[in-house]
Amino acid sequence: MSDLISDGALTQAGVDAAWLADIGEISGVEFSGEQVRVHRSGKDPLDLPGRLVATIQNQEWTWEQDFPQLELPELHNGVPASDALIAAARTLNGNVPILLAPTENLTRAIAVGFHPAPGPTRPALIAGLAAVVNTKNGHLDIHRALMGFAAARGLGIRNEGDVLTLSDGTEVTLAGSRVIDVAGGLSLADVRADARFFSAEHQLFYEGRWPNAELKVDLNRGKALVDQRLQAKAIVIATITDQEWTWAWADPHLPPNESANLRQFGLDHGIPALFQEQCPLPEALKLDLTDAAKPILGMWTHGYCPLNAYTTAVVLLDAPELHLPAPTEAAVAATWQAPIDPELDLDRAQSAYRAHRQIS
Structure with a gap:
C-alpha cells in the first residue's frame, strides 16, 4: 500500500x-447518494458531487469499491480504518479529497468531486514537498511520489543519476531518499x-579573538553575551537534541525569530533542506546548513550555546567587534586553506569570497 500512498x-x-x-475550513459533512453537502465555518454550505x-x-x-487488478490485503474488507487507508483511497480516486460523513451507526468515506x-x-x-517532508510518513517513497506527481500532470520523467527531469523541463536533484533542490532558483x-x-x-577571526568563548543567549531579546564582555545580536537558527537538527522556526520551545526567513528562502528557491523541520545531525553537518544560513540572514559568525542538559542552540552572531x-x-592565505566540500563549485566559492573582500 505504500506505493499507492506515495503515488498520490x-x-x-x-x-x-x-x-x-477555495472551500475553507469545514464544520460538517452530509452525503445523499451522489452529492455531498459541505458545511463551512462562516460560509454558506456547498454542494459537490460525491462518491x-x-x-x-x-x-x-469496509470498501464500497472493487479493485480486482490490485492484490493488496488492505483492499480487502475487515481492515482497521487509518489515515493511510484514506490516502490510498484518494490515489485510487484521482487524488480528490475524501471526507468523512458520520451517521448514527457508521461513518461514510466520500470521494468529493473537487478538481x-x-x-x-x-x-x-x-508546495507539495513542503507539505509531505514534515509529515514523518513512513510510507513515502520520494522517487515514486515524484513519478506519481508527473503522471498526474501528464508529464514524462527521465532519471539520470541523482537528477530527475520532468518532460516540461523541471529538474529535481536527490541525494538518496531526499530531495535536495528543485531547479529554477x-x-x-x-x-x-x-x-x-x-x-x-569570520570563524577564524572569532575563534582567534575569543578562543573557546562562553556564549550565553537571551532567547526573548535576541541577544548574546560572549565571554561575559561582548554584547552581540543573536539569532538561534537551529537546535541539536539527540543527534537531531531542528530548525529554530520549527522548534516549539523557542520564540519566533528571523530563522523563519530560512524557510521562506527554501520555498522561494526550491531547497527542501531549508523548509524541512528536522534532519539527522550528520546530514546537517554534511550539508553545511550553518554556513547556508549565513548569507540568507546576513550574519557571518556562529557559535553554540547549551540551552539545557540535552539541547544545544546553533546561534548566528553579529556585532561591530565581529566584523x-x-x-x-x-588572513587571505589562511582563509584559502579552509576545507571545502569537493561537490561545491570552487570557482564560484572563490569568486564570492573575492567579491566580499573586494580583492582580485
Missing part, C-alpha cells in the same frame, strides 16, 4: 492547499559555495 502524496498536497483556499468509497464501523474499514486547476509545475512541486550548493570562505574567515578588519595577505 505530492498531488494530494496541492489539492489540499487548493481546497483550503461512496467505504464505510467505517467500530473502527473497521482544481493544477497550476505551474515548479511551485506546485515545491539558487541551489543549496550555490548558497553553500557563496558562503564558504567568507564564513570561514572583519581589512584583508591582509596572511
Whole structure:
C-alpha cells in the first residue's frame, strides 16, 4: 500500500492547499447518494458531487469499491480504518479529497468531486514537498511520489543519476531518499559555495579573538553575551537534541525569530533542506546548513550555546567587534586553506569570497 500512498502524496498536497483556499475550513459533512453537502465555518454550505468509497464501523474499514487488478490485503474488507487507508483511497480516486460523513451507526468515506486547476509545475512541486517532508510518513517513497506527481500532470520523467527531469523541463536533484533542490532558483550548493570562505574567515577571526568563548543567549531579546564582555545580536537558527537538527522556526520551545526567513528562502528557491523541520545531525553537518544560513540572514559568525542538559542552540552572531578588519595577505592565505566540500563549485566559492573582500 505504500506505493499507492506515495503515488498520490505530492498531488494530494496541492489539492489540499487548493481546497483550503477555495472551500475553507469545514464544520460538517452530509452525503445523499451522489452529492455531498459541505458545511463551512462562516460560509454558506456547498454542494459537490460525491462518491461512496467505504464505510467505517467500530473502527473497521469496509470498501464500497472493487479493485480486482490490485492484490493488496488492505483492499480487502475487515481492515482497521487509518489515515493511510484514506490516502490510498484518494490515489485510487484521482487524488480528490475524501471526507468523512458520520451517521448514527457508521461513518461514510466520500470521494468529493473537487478538481482544481493544477497550476505551474515548479511551485506546485515545491508546495507539495513542503507539505509531505514534515509529515514523518513512513510510507513515502520520494522517487515514486515524484513519478506519481508527473503522471498526474501528464508529464514524462527521465532519471539520470541523482537528477530527475520532468518532460516540461523541471529538474529535481536527490541525494538518496531526499530531495535536495528543485531547479529554477539558487541551489543549496550555490548558497553553500557563496558562503564558504567568507564564513570561514569570520570563524577564524572569532575563534582567534575569543578562543573557546562562553556564549550565553537571551532567547526573548535576541541577544548574546560572549565571554561575559561582548554584547552581540543573536539569532538561534537551529537546535541539536539527540543527534537531531531542528530548525529554530520549527522548534516549539523557542520564540519566533528571523530563522523563519530560512524557510521562506527554501520555498522561494526550491531547497527542501531549508523548509524541512528536522534532519539527522550528520546530514546537517554534511550539508553545511550553518554556513547556508549565513548569507540568507546576513550574519557571518556562529557559535553554540547549551540551552539545557540535552539541547544545544546553533546561534548566528553579529556585532561591530565581529566584523572583519581589512584583508591582509596572511588572513587571505589562511582563509584559502579552509576545507571545502569537493561537490561545491570552487570557482564560484572563490569568486564570492573575492567579491566580499573586494580583492582580485
